[in-house]
Amino acid sequence: MTDMNRPAGIGGILAPGSVAVIGASEDLTKFGGRLYTLLVQHKFPGVIYPINPKRESLLGIQCYAAIGDTPTAPDLAVMAVPRDHVKAAVQECAAAGTRAAVIITAKFSDSGEEGAALEREIVEIARAAGMRLIGPNCLGIISPANKLALCSSPALFVDKLPEGRIGIVSQSGALMATIFDRAQTRGVGFSHCFSIGNQADMELCDFLEFLIDDPATGVICTYVEGLKDGPRFLEMAARARAAGKPILAVKAGRTDFGAAAAFSHTASLAGSYDAFATACRETGVVLLDDADAMIMLAASLTTFATPARSDVAILTTSGGGGAITADRLADAGLPMAAFDDGTAAAMEELFDSHLTRVNPMDMGAAKFGGSTANSNKCTQALMKDSGTGLVIAPITTSPDVAKICMGICDGMEIAAEGGARKPCLIVVQPGQAGDKARADLRARGMIYLESIDEAIRVAEGYRTMLASSPRNPASSGSPGKAPEGLSGALDEAAAKTLLAAYGVPVNRGEVVAEAGEGALTAGMMDGPLVVKVVSPDIVHKSDAGGVALNLAGPEEVSEAIASMQARLAKSHPDAKIDGFLVQEMVSGAFEMFIGATNDPQFGPMVMVGAGGVVIELLKDVAMARAPVTPAEATAMLTGLKVAPLLAGYRGAPALDVAALADAVSRVSWLAADLGEGFAELDVNPVLVRVAGQGCTGVDARILMEG
Ligand code: ADP
Ligand code: MG
Numbered sequence: 014m015t016d017m018n019r020p021a022g023i024g025g026i027l028a029p030g031s032v033a034v035i036g037a038s039e040d041l042t043k044f045g046g047r048l049y050t051l052l053v054q055h056k057f058p059g060v061i062y063p064i065n066p067k068r069e070s071l072l073g074i075q076c077y078a079a080i081g082d083t084p085t086a087p088d089l090a091v092m093a094v095p096r097d098h099v100k101a102a103v104q105e106c107a108a109a110g111t112r113a114a115v116i117i118t119a120k121f122s123d124s125g126e127e128g129a130a131l132e133r134e135i136v137e138i139a140r141a142a143g144m145r146l147i148g149p150n151c152l153g154i155i156s157p158a159n160k161l162a163l164c165s166s167p168a169l170f171v172d173k174l175p176e177g178r179i180g181i182v183s184q185s186g187a188l189m190a191t192i193f194d195r196a197q198t199r200g201v202g203f204s205h206c207f208s209i210g211n212q213a214d215m216e217l218c219d220f221l222e223f224l225i226d227d228p229a230t231g232v233i234c235t236y237v238e239g240l241k242d243g244p245r246f247l248e249m250a251a252r253a254r255a256a257g258k259p260i261l262a263v264k265a266g267r268t269d270f271g272a273a274a275a276f277s278h279t280a281s282l283a284g285s286y287d288a289f290a291t292a293c294r295e296t297g298v299v300l301l302d303d304a305d306a307m308i309m310l311a312a313s314l315t316t317f318a319t320p321a322r323s324d325v326a327i328l329t330t331s332g333g334g335g336a337i338t339a340d341r342l343a344d345a346g347l348p349m350a351a352f353d354d355g356t357a358a359a360m361e362e363l364f365d366s367h368l369t370r371v372n373p374m375d376m377g378a379a380k381f382g383g384s385t386a387n388s389n390k391c392t393q394a395l396m397k398d399s400g401t402g403l404v405i406a407p408i409t410t411s412p413d414v415a416k417i418c419m420g421i422c423d424g425m426e427i428a429a430e431g432g433a434r435k436p437c438l439i440v441v442q443p444g445q446a447g448d449k450a451r452a453d454l455r456a457r458g459m460i461y462l463e464s465i466d467e468a469i470r471v472a473e474g475y476r477t478m479l480a481s482s483p484r485n486p487a488s489s490g491s492p493g494k495a496p497e498g499l500s501g502a503l504d505e506a507a508a509k510t511l512l513a514a515y516g517v518p519v520n521r522g523e524v525v526a527e528a529g530e531g532a533l534t535a536g537m538m539d540g541p542l543v544v545k546v547v548s549p550d551i552v553h554k555s556d557a558g559g560v561a562l563n564l565a566g567p568e569e570v571s572e573a574i575a576s577m578q579a580r581l582a583k584s585h586p587d588a589k590i591d592g593f594l595v596q597e598m599v600s601g602a603f604e605m606f607i608g609a610t611n612d613p614q615f616g617p618m619v620m621v622g623a624g625g626v627v628i629e630l631l632k633d634v635a636m637a638r639a640p641v642t643p644a645e646a647t648a649m650l651t652g653l654k655v656a657p658l659l660a661g662y663r664g665a666p667a668l669d670v671a672a673l674a675d676a677v678s679r680v681s682w683l684a685a686d687l688g689e690g691f692a693e694l695d696v697n698p699v700l701v702r703v704a705g706q707g708c709t710g711v712d713a714r715i716l717m718e719g
Contacts, residue, residue, distance in 0.1 A: 022223065023215075024227070025088070025112060025113075026089060026113045026145065026147070027154070027161060027205060028161075029087070029088035029089035029161075030059045030060065031059050031060035031083075031086075031087045032059060032060070032087060032088070032161075032163070033061075033063075033064050033091070033106075034048060034052065034061065034063050035064045035080070035090055035091065035092045035094055035102050036065070036092060036093040036094040037049035037063035037064060037071055037076070038065060038068070043093070044093040048091065048093055048164065050072065051162045051170070052161075055160055055173075057160055060085075060087075061074055062077055062083045062087050063076045063077070064076070064077050064078070064079065064083075065078075079105060080102070080105040080106055080109050081105060081108070081109060083109075088112050088113075089163075090102070091114070091115040091117065091153065091163050092115070093165065095118070096118050096119070096128075096131070099116060099135060100131065100135055103135045103144075107139060107141070107142035107144050108142070112143075112144060113147065114139065114145075114146055114147070115146075115147045115153050115154060115163055116147070116148035116149035116151070117149070117150075117151060117153055117165065118148075119150040119210075120150070121149045121150060121213065122150075122211045123150045123210075132149065132213045135149075139214060140214070146213055146215060147207070147210070147215055148208075148209070148210040148211065149213060150211045151208040151209055152165065152187065152210075153208060154206065155174065155205070157174035157176040157177075157202060157203055157204070157205075158176060158204055158205065158229050159205075160174065162174060164186075164190065166186075166187075166190035166194070167190075167194075168190040168197070169190075174202075175196070175197040175201065177201060177315060178202075178231035178232065179196075179202070179231070179232050179308070179311045179312065180227065180230035180232070180233045181207065181233075181234045181235070181236075182207045182209060182217055182234075182235045183208050183209065183235065183236040184208075184217065184236055184237055184239075186208035186210065188236050188304060189206055192304050192307075193206055195308070196308045196312070199312075199451075199460065200458070200460070201308060201309075201311075204224070204231075205223075205224065205227070217237065217240065217241065218241075218242055218245040221233060221249040221253070221260065222249055222252070224258075226256075230258070231314070232258065232259050232261065232314045232315055233253065233260045233261070234260075234307050234311050235260065235261070235262045235263075236265075236304065236307075237265070237289070238266070239266075239285075240289075242614075243612070243613075243616075244614075246292070246614070247292060247615070250296035251296060251483070253298075254297045254483065259299060259478065260297075260299070261299045261307045261311055261474070262298050262299065262301070263301055264290075264300065266285065267286045267302065285612060285614070287618075288614065288618050288636070289614070289615070290636075291638060292615045295484050295637065295638055297483045299477050299481070301473075301474055301477075303470070305467060305470075306471060306473075306474060309460070309462060309471050310470075310471045310474035312460045313460060313471055313475075316436075316458075316460050317434055317436040317437070318436075319475075320403045320435045320479070321402060322401075322402035322479065323348065323402045323403070323472065323475055323479050323480075324348045324349065324351070324400055324403075325342055325347055325349060325350055325401070325402065325404070325472055326349075326372055326374065326395045326398065326400075326401040326405075327339060327342075327349070327372060327404075328374050328388070328391055328405075328421070328437075329373050329374070329376065329377075329407050329408070329409075330384045330407075330411060331375070331377055331407075331409040332375050333409075334442065335374075335375050336373065337407075337465060338405055338465050338468075339372075339373055342469065345469050347469070347472055347473065347476060349372050350372055350398065350401040350402065351370075351372070351400045352398055352401070353398055355394070355397060355398065356394045356395065356397070356401075357369040359393075359394040362390070363379045363382070363387050363390060364378065364379055364380060365380060374395070376417075383413075384411070384420075385416045385417055385420060386420070387420070388418075388420030388421045388424065389421070389423045389427070390424065392404070392406075392420070392423075392425055392437065393428045396424065396425060396437070397428060401435065402435065402479075403437070403438065403475060404436070404437040405472065406421055406437060407465050408440060408442060408450070409442050410443040410444075410446045410447070414441065414446060414447050415449040415450040418450045418454055418461070419457075421439055422457055422459050425459075438460075438461075438462055438468040438472070439460075439461045439462065440461070440462045440464065440465055442464070486638045486639060486640050486685070487641075487642060490682075491640070491685070491686055492678075493514050493515035493516065493682065493683065493686065494514075494686070495683060495688070496511070499715075501716075501717060502714065502716050502717075503714065504547050504548075504549065504591070505522075505545065505594060505712060505713055506522065506594055507715075508694070508713035508714050508715040509710070511715065512680070512683065512696065512713055515679045515680070515682060515683045516679050517676050517680055518672070518676065518707055518709050518710065519710045519713065520599055520709050520710075521597050522594050522595060523594070524594050525574070525592055525593055525594075525595055527578070528572070529571065531567075531570045531571050531573075531574040532568065532570055532571035533567070534570075534595045535564075535570035535571070535595055538595070538596075538597060539597070540597060541563050541565060541597075541598040542564045542566070542598055543560065543561065543562050543563070543595075543596050543597070543711075544560075544561040544570055544573040544574055544596075545559055545560050545593065545594040545596070545712075546559030546560075546581060546593060547590070547593060548581075548588050548589060548590050548591060549591070550585065550587070550589055551585060551588055552714070554712075557585060558577070558580055558581070558584065561573035561577060562598060563598055564598075570595055574593045577593065578593075596711070599709045599711055602700035602701055602702045602709070603658065603659070603668055604623070604625030604700060605621065605623060605624040605655075605699045605700075605708075606621070606624030606625070606696065606697035607619070607621050607676060607677050607695070608620040608621075608622075608693070608695040608696070609639060609680060609681065609684035609693065609694045610693050610694075611689075611692055611693070615638060616685075617639035617681070617685045618636055618637065619636070619638075619646075619677060619680060619681035621635055621646065621649055621673070622634035623655045624697045624699060625697070625698045628697060631655075633653050633655055635649035635653055636649075639681035639682070640678065640682045640684075640685045641677065641678055641681045642678055643674045643675045643678045646678045647670065647671070647674040650673065650674060659673075668702065668704060669702055669705060669706055669707055669708055672706075672707040673699065673701050673708050676696075676708055680694070680696060687715075691715075691717060692717060692718050694713075694715045694716070696710040696712070696713045697713075698710075698711060
């Protein structure tokens with residue numbers, strides 16, 4: 014019988030009264046053998062039921078042939094059996110009243126339709142019985158706080174599961190085990206680690222929710238491949254933020270830009286990674302690009318107070334180490350701290366007066382006493398320094414590495430008594446000569462880093478955290494009303510009509526059938542003109558010779574249409590030509606683009622960047638969840654590489670950023686209003702004139718699904 018007093022949900026799964034290991038053995042070459050051995054070795058405090066019909070006992074614990082034979086129904090079951098046995102095992106557990114099962118076995122939805130169908134079946138069986146599933150295709154769970162090791166990884170062959178305040182949810186089991194292993198060798202511990210595999214039943218956000226509410230967890234790390242429920246992820250991010258619990262994330266697929274030959278430029282520039290990154294930034298999730306940096310930032314967050322600023326003080330034992338660190342900081346765009354008067358005064362005692370304010374603070378250059386005696390005093394000063402957000406302390410090889418590191422720890426402790434507890438990232442650079450320092454630091458519960466780069470990445474993580482200002486897309490105030498029932502690709506003329514209805518400035522144009530009609534239309538327009546082919550089969554018009562610019566009047570327009578028609582008949586004989594667009598030419602302006610996509614997880618996203626035909630080349634894009642206000646659009650523009658050009662570079666006049674931001678906001682509303690059927694849109698180029706003179710979209714396309 015299950016104990017009704019146990020906590021419900023994941024809390025209950027992690028504190029089972031009894032665990033059955035289906036596929037248990039003593040064979041360490043097998044998943045089931047390692048998993049069972051590790052569960053026993055780490056002294057799980059409840060009852061263990063090894064299930065193996067061929068054995069009487071395993072590791073001295075009585076064995077059972079099947080779940081039905083155990084004296085009480087196991088609260089939790091873990092399965093490491095061949096795939097074809099999983100369904101029967103799930104059925105047995107469901108029948109016995111087991112509350113949850115962890116399925117290690119793979120080859121379900123991770124390998125084709127047959128596996129996916131089987132996965133759906135076992136989920137149905139479990140749900141009908143009110144049993145929850147973790148996996149399949151996962152590496153299990155590790156809960157040091159509960160002495161629960163349900164994982165076959167060799168990372169667990171250690172004396173004691175390392176306890177700490179970091180929770181992990183990983184879509185990759187191998188990565189979870191690797192993170193766990195690397196971190197524990199540095200003395201970093203965990204509250205609970207979940208490998209979630211195919212997420213057939215319980216999904217990433219279930220575990221995030223648990224860790225957010227879990228008092229033993231202070232920081233959450235997650236490795237994401239693809240989300241099942243984007244909106245819920247955003248909800249969890251908001252909840253974690255409200256709880257003051259940082260979520261750090263690494264996501265696979267950064268370089269997987271959508272199909273390069275997509276309908277719009279926008280789609281090829283903004284893959285799902287960019288949408289995820291945008292969602293993270295807008296909800297305060299700290300996205301990092303590697304797992305080591307994620308764990309070390311998490312360790313730092315659980316060790317130190319969060320700094321108020323990202324200015325870095327370098328405390329070093331070598332001029333060279335300090336200088337390299339300073340260079341790397343500059344590369345990363347991280348500010349070097351300017352020391353305050355208090356620090357300068359405190360340093361009089363140690364340094365010649367011209368060195369008291371110098372960052373990097375090089376203990377090797379001290380007047381006397383060397384680094385050993387000084388590391389304590391320098392650290393105390395930096396902990397109190399108002400210009401310093403965090404300290405990076407690269408320590409080089411010397412006979413005193415351990416003593417210097419302990420001096421830094423002493424300095425931190427003394428400062429902490431006075432309330433100063435900012436991060437101090439000690440980088441133990443030596444090889445074996447640093448081993449004692451590493452051991453001493455671990456014994457003291459102090460984290461250290463192995464390289465300057467690692468420290469820089471942690472500092473970058475802090476900067477991301479400090480810079481995040483979460484926002485939610487507006488929910489009312491649309492400047493227009495999107496028509497219903499749109500489908501397929503809207504050509505330039507149709508797209509511009511829609512944009513104009515939202516108040517996005519576009520140039521005037523008329524579609525004509527042939528050269529004569531073109532001349533008549535041109536006669537009714539002023540200034541230089543442009544002719545473009547209108548064809549559903551020619552998406553990139555200029556590549557196909559379908560754009561003629563700078564035409565002086567009716568005659569040139571009619572000639573351009575005639576020759577374009579003749580040329581396309583040869584080069585694109587199968588293209589359906591719907592006509593020719595005669596439009597006003599806009600000159601003397603800077604080319605930007607505005608785009609939008611509809612992310613399957615996070616909904617409509619708006620983009621703006623450097624445009625025209627160089628758009629893919631420059632990849633200078635800012636993205637936000639749509640809709641955005643003009644003020645938010647202005648902030649997007651500020652982050653672009655071309656921002657200085659917009660602002661008026663080297664004496665050139667400033668461009669009409671306000672008009673561009675207004676257009677971005679209007680496009681974002683259109684994308685949001687078009688609803689579920691919306692796929693992609695781009696206005697490229699938007700020609701931006703000098704301040705006060707507005708901007709004009711001269712090319713546009715919209716794609717609706719269906
Ligand atoms: P496509 O992107 O399909 O090749 P565009 O309509 O964007 O075709 O035209 C290609 C380029 O021609 C634009 O990037 C822009 O530089 C220029 N251009 C197009 N229309 C105009 C216009 N009305 N005024 C000024 N320049 C234009
Ligand atoms: Mg274009």
